[in-house]
Amino acid sequence: MSTLILNIEEPHPQPARGFALWQLGFRPFYLLASTFSALSVLLWSLQFSGWLGHAYLAGPLWHAHEMLFGYGLAVVVGFLFTAGRNWSGQPTPTGWPLALLALLWVAGRVLVLTPFGMAAAIVNTAFPLAAAAGLAVPLVRAKNRRNYFFVGLLVAMGAAQLGLHLAQLDVITLPGWVGVRLALDMMLFIMAVMGGRVIPMFTNNGVPGAKARRHETLERLALGSVLALIAADLAGVHGAPLAALLLLCTAAHAARLTLWQPWRTLRTPLVWVLHAAYAWIVLHLALRMLAELGWILPSVATHALTAGAIGGLTLGMMTRTTRGHTARPLLADRFDVACYLCLLIAALVRVGVPLVAPGASAGAALVSGWLWACGFALFTLRYAPMLLRPRLDGKPG
Template sequence: MTSFNSIADPPRPQPAHAGWALWEMGFRPLYLLASAFAALSIGLWALQFTGWLGRPYLQGPLWHAHEMLFGFALAVVVGFLFTAGRNWSNRPTPTGWPLAALAALWVAGRVLVLTPFGWAAMLANVAFPLAAAISLAIPFIAARNRRNYFFVGLLLMMSAAVLGIHLAQLGVIQLPGWVGIQLALDVMLFIMAVMGGRVIPMFTNNGVPGAKATRHPLLEKAALGTVLALLLADAMQLHGVWLAALAGLCAAAHLVRWSLWRPWKTARAPLVWVLHAAYLWIPVHLALRAAAAAGWVAPSVATHALTVGAIGGLIIGMMTRTARGHTGRPLRADGSDVACYVLILLAALVRVLVPLAAPAWIMHATLWSAALWSGGFALYTVRYWPVLTRPRIDGQAG
C-alpha cells in the first residue's frame, strides 16, 4: 500500500500565481475551512444559548451535532479522500474552480442553517456530500478502482442521512432528527475504522523501526463487520440488551485490533502516537455505548467519546501529517503540532471522564472541553495557514 504522503499527481501546469496554492489540492481549502470552523463553531454554540442568533433554522443540540458531523468532520473526510483518491486511481480529483465551487457550497451550508431558509439549507447540505461522491466516483470508475468504490457509497449515505434530518426538520416526514445523526455517526465510525486499519499500522511501521504492527484478517473482518451491524441496528432503532451486547462485542474487537498495532512503542513519534491515542477512543466509545444501552451512563458521554476523542483526535493527527507530507515538509511534528494534539485529547478526557466521575460538574466540563477544543483547532488554523495556502516547498505541483 502506497503511503498517502507520497501521492503521485498527474502532470499539470504550474499555477499562474506562484505564491498562492489554495486550490491546488483538495486538502488545502477543506482542512483550512474545517479547522477554522471547528474553533469558531463553539462560539456560535454559545451565541445560540444567549439568543443572539435570533431563531435560526437549526437550533440547539441538533444544530451542534449537525455542524460537527456535516460541517467540520465531513469537510476533512472529503479533503482527505480527494487527496488520497489521486493516488489510488492515478487520476485527477477536483482542483481550481471546481474545488473552489465545492468549498463555496460547504460554506453556504454552514451559513444557511443559521438563517430561516430551511429548504435552501437542506439543498446546500445534501448537495455537498453528493457532489463529493460524484467527484470521487469519476476517477475511481475511470481507473476501475473497485477496492475504493465503497467510499463513494459512504458519501452517498451521508447525503441521504442529512436529507432525512432536514426533511424531518421541515415536517415532510415523521422521523426523529437524531436518527439521521446517529446513522451519520455510524458511517463516520466506519470510515475511521477502515482508514485507521489501513494507515495506522503502516505509519507505525514506517515511523517506528521495529514496531512490528500487525493486522489479523479475521479480526479485521470482525472489527469492520460489527460496526456495520451496529449501523444496521441503529437503522432499525434497536435498543436495550441486544444493542448493549453488540456494542460490547464491537468494542472488544477494536481494542484487540488496536493492541496489535503496538501503540506502546510509539511514544517518541508524535505523528504516530496521536493516531493511536485517538483510535483508542473508538473502543472506549463502543464500551460506553454498551453501558448507555444498559442504562448505566448517559448516551451523550458515549457520543462525545466518539466525536471529541476519536473524530477530533484522528482528524488533528491526519491534518498535520497530510499537510506536511503533501507540501514537501518533513514528517516530523513540531511543538505546535504536539500542542494541538494535547489540547484536543485533553478536551476529550475532560468532556468524557469528568461527567462520569462527577455528573454535577458537567457544565464546567463542557466549558473547559470547548475551550481546549477551540484552542487546538485555532492553533492549527494559524500555524497551517501559510502551509496550506502557499506552493509546496520542494517545487512540485500539488
C-alpha cells in the same frame, strides 16, 4: 516532554512562493474545517445564550449537525480527494470545480444559521453528493473498485443529512436525531477503515521496530461489527441485543489496536496521536454499551466518539497529510504537540467529568469547548501558510 519536543523540531525550509489553495482537495477543506472548528464554539455559545434564536437549526441539533456534516465531512472530503488521486492515478477536483465545492460547503454553514430551512436542506445535501461525484469520476476511470464504497458512504451521508432536514421541516416523520445517529455510525466506519489501513503502516514507517500487525480475520470482524451496528441502528434495535453487539465491537477494536503496538509510539507524536484517537473509538463502543444498559448517559459515549476519536484522528491525519503533501518533514513540532494535547485534554474533560461529577457537566462542556477551539486555532495559524503555498519540492498538488 520538553526534551522530546525540542528533538523533533523540523528544519526550516525555504518558503514556497505563489498561491496553491485550489491545487488539491486537502488544502481548502483542511483550512475551512480547522477555522470553522475553532470558531464554532463561539457560535455555539451565542446560540446557547439566545443571540441566534432565529436560526433554522438551533441548540444541540445545530452543534451536532455542524460537527458532523460541517467540520467532519469537510475533513473527510479533503482527505478522500487527496487520497483518491493516489489510489486512482487520476485527477480529483482542482481549480474552479474545487473552489465551487468549497463555496457550497460555506453556503451550508451560513444557511443553517438562518430561518431558510429548505434552502439549508438543499445546499447541505448537495455538498456530499457533489463530493461523491467528484470522487467517483477518477475511481471509475481507473476501475479502482476497492474504494468505490467511499462514494457510497458520501451518498449515504447526504441521505442522512436530507432525512434530518426533512424531519426538522416536518416534511417526513422520523425518530428524533436518527440522521445524526446514522452519520455518527458512518463516521465511525470511515475511521475504522482508514485507521486500519494507515495506522499500522504509519507506525512501522515512523517507529523503527514497532512491528504493528494486521490479522485478516480480526480486520473482517472489526469492520463487520461496525456494519452490523449501522444495520442495528437502522432497524431501531435497543436493549440487551444491542449491548451484546457493542460488546463484540469493543472487543474486536481493542484487539485490533493492541496488534498495532501503541505503547511503542510514545516518542513519536505524529504516530501516537493516531493511536490515542483510535483508543477513543474503543472507549466509545464500551461507553455506548454501558449507556444502552442504562448505567450512564448516552451523551458521554457520543462525546468519546466526537471529541475524542473524530477530533483526534482528523487532526492527526490533517497534520500528517499536510506535511507529506507539501513536501515537509514527517515530524511533529511543538505546535503540533500542543494541538494534540489541547484536543486530548478537551476529550478527557468532556467525557470524564460527566462520569465522575455529573453536576459539573455544564462547566466541563465550556472548558472542553475552549480547549478544542484552542487546538484548532493553533493548527490554523501553523498550517495556513503551508496550505496556501505550493509544495516545497515544486511538484503539483
